[in-house]
Amino acid sequence: MDALPALDRLRIVLSRTSHPGNIGAAARALKTMGLAQLFLVQPRHFPHEDATALAAGAADILEQARVCASLEEALADTVFVAGFSARRRDLSHRALELREAAPELLDHAARGPVALVFGNETSGLSNDELGRCQVLVAIPANPAYGSLNLAAAVQLAAYEVSLAAGAHRVPLPRERALATAASVEALFAEIEAAAVSSGFLDPEEPGRMMERLRRLFARAGLEREEVNLLLGLFAALRSRGGKP
Amino acid sequence: MDALPALDRLRIVLSRTSHPGNIGAAARALKTMGLAQLFLVQPRHFPHEDATALAAGAADILEQARVCASLEEALADTVFVAGFSARRRDLSHRALELREAAPELLDHAARGPVALVFGNETSGLSNDELGRCQVLVAIPANPAYGSLNLAAAVQLAAYEVSLAAGAHRVPLPRERALATAASVEALFAEIEAAAVSSGFLDPEEPGRMMERLRRLFARAGLEREEVNLLLGLFAALRSRGGKP
Numbered sequence: 001m002d003a004l005p006a007l008d009r010l011r012i013v014l015s016r017t018s019h020p021g022n023i024g025a026a027a028r029a030l031k032t033m034g035l036a037q038l039f040l041v042q043p044r045h046f047p048h049e050d051a052t053a054l055a056a057g058a059a060d061i062l063e064q065a066r067v068c069a070s071l072e073e074a075l076a077d078t079v080f081v082a083g084f085s086a087r088r089r090d091l092s093h094r095a096l097e098l099r100e101a102a103p104e105l106l107d108h109a110a111r112g113p114v115a116l117v118f119g120n121e122t123s124g125l126s127n128d129e130l131g132r133c134q135v136l137v138a139i140p141a142n143p144a145y146g147s148l149n150l151a152a153a154v155q156l157a158a159y160e161v162s163l164a165a166g167a168h169r170v171p172l173p174r175e176r177a178l179a180t181a182a183s184v185e186a187l188f189a190e191i192e193a194a195a196v197s198s199g200f201l202d203p204e205e206p207g208r209m210m211e212r213l214r215r216l217f218a219r220a221g222l223e224r225e226e227v228n229l230l231l232g233l234f235a236a237l238r239s240r241g242g243k244p
Numbered sequence: 245m246d247a248l249p250a251l252d253r254l255r256i257v258l259s260r261t262s263h264p265g266n267i268g269a270a271a272r273a274l275k276t277m278g279l280a281q282l283f284l285v286q287p288r289h290f291p292h293e294d295a296t297a298l299a300a301g302a303a304d305i306l307e308q309a310r311v312c313a314s315l316e317e318a319l320a321d322t323v324f325v326a327g328f329s330a331r332r333r334d335l336s337h338r339a340l341e342l343r344e345a346a347p348e349l350l351d352h353a354a355r356g357p358v359a360l361v362f363g364n365e366t367s368g369l370s371n372d373e374l375g376r377c378q379v380l381v382a383i384p385a386n387p388a389y390g391s392l393n394l395a396a397a398v399q400l401a402a403y404e405v406s407l408a409a410g411a412h413r414v415p416l417p418r419e420r421a422l423a424t425a426a427s428v429e430a431l432f433a434e435i436e437a438a439a440v441s442s443g444f445l446d447p448e449e450p451g452r453m454m455e456r457l458r459r460l461f462a463r464a465g466l467e468r469e470e471v472n473l474l475l476g477l478f479a480a481l482r483s484r485g486g487k488p
């Protein structure tokens with residue numbers, strides 16, 4: 001497979017960005033590395049003159065950027081989601097350094113759209129946003145001050161995947177058909193409904209059950225048929241439970 | 245030799261920078277990657293509030309930055325000088341891509357100060373400035389639009405030398421408490437019993453459902469707490485199912 005189509009299937013998703021200048025600078029960063037897909041989830045200000053100014057020669061990337069009402073919408077048709085996070089998390093997301101993640105992201109892109117998600121400048125990715133990611137990607141940084149500017153982090157990510165694409169012309173044969181984010185969300189909704197209706201989960205006090213299950217299935221990387229199987233199983237359990 | 249002293253001997257030299265915001269953003273980029281030496285040759289505006297604002301938590305790098313009247317002054321004590329240039333030059337400079345240049349720069353830094361020189365935002369390095377460089381370093385970029393922002397280029401350079409120095413390892417997530425094989429078998433038995441009692445699975449014709457689920461959970465690598473959670477969930481679904 002040619003390298004460029006794989007890069008075209010990588011989308012940069014900026015969630016809840018506060019400063020429009022960062023959106024423009026990120027668009028420029030994408031374009032310098034040959035990427036083009038920019039998704040904006042609930043940007044505080046967009047379009048905005050600061051975004052346009054900092055995009056410089058990448059105005060076309062901004063014009064084609066898709067503004068989404070939710071992260072779920074931005075991820076709906078993706079087959080793999082990587083969240084960028086500087087902080088150490090104590091839950092069991094698989095974590096990779098950017099350089100080792102890059103070829104894996106391209107492998108997944110051979111099969112469908114792949115999202116690289118960046119959270120808000122100040123607060124990063126929320127737990128809910130993290131719950132939609134299959135892997136966390138960390139940019140190695142100074143432990144005493146690892147606060148990269150958002151567009152700088154996007155620049156590094158775009159650089160690494162671009163270099164990996166150049167060095168990565170032979171795709172691995174993969175026969176697995178991965179589930180889309182939308183179908184996985186439907187599965188989580190079904191599991192939650194079943195857990196509530198059985199009395200196992202108190203909807204008033206959901207605790208961390210769904211968060212834990214999200215992380216478990218994210219690690220596994222669900223296939224399309226597995227989602228269908230689990231959807232059927234939980235629906236049957238919800239409607240009929242144990243037969244008398 | 246320890247990696248950190250080598251990084252301390254790498255200096256970023258920004259020559260004739262037009263926009264003070266880029267100086268601040270470059271200071272932040274340096275600090276996030278564990279570099280600290282910033283030299284400014286004839287900056288158009290410095291100090292400046294835009295520089296301070298964009299430096300964010302790297303104000304110390306700005307305060308310690310050395311302002312020089314000439315590139316010659318900034319390079320006086322260096323043992324090796326690398327010029328960053330996006331354009332193709334037909335002069336007889338040795339040219340390297342950033343990734344291959346990074347370890348060489350560190351090698352030289354073992355012997356003394358090494359400069360990474362970045363020219364003006366618009367015009368790049370002048371011929372006179374190029375004449376003071378021993379090697380040209382290029383950042384691989386989109387041939388159709390390779391115009392990196394100055395601070396973005398500094399970020400990439402600092403990232404590559406920092407990784408080459410092995411300076412910052414991303415800590416691995418905490419050790420996970422994996423489930424024992426016996427507890428995983430107990431979980432599979434519970435899932436199968438629930439699937440049969442709901443009518444979803446015909447015990448006479450089990451098909452490949454359990455085989456598929458085994459493969460899925462094997463990929464994920466179940467943790468002890470996840471097994472307990474799933475055991476509880478399936479047991480509740482089996483005994484109560486959907487409440488009437």
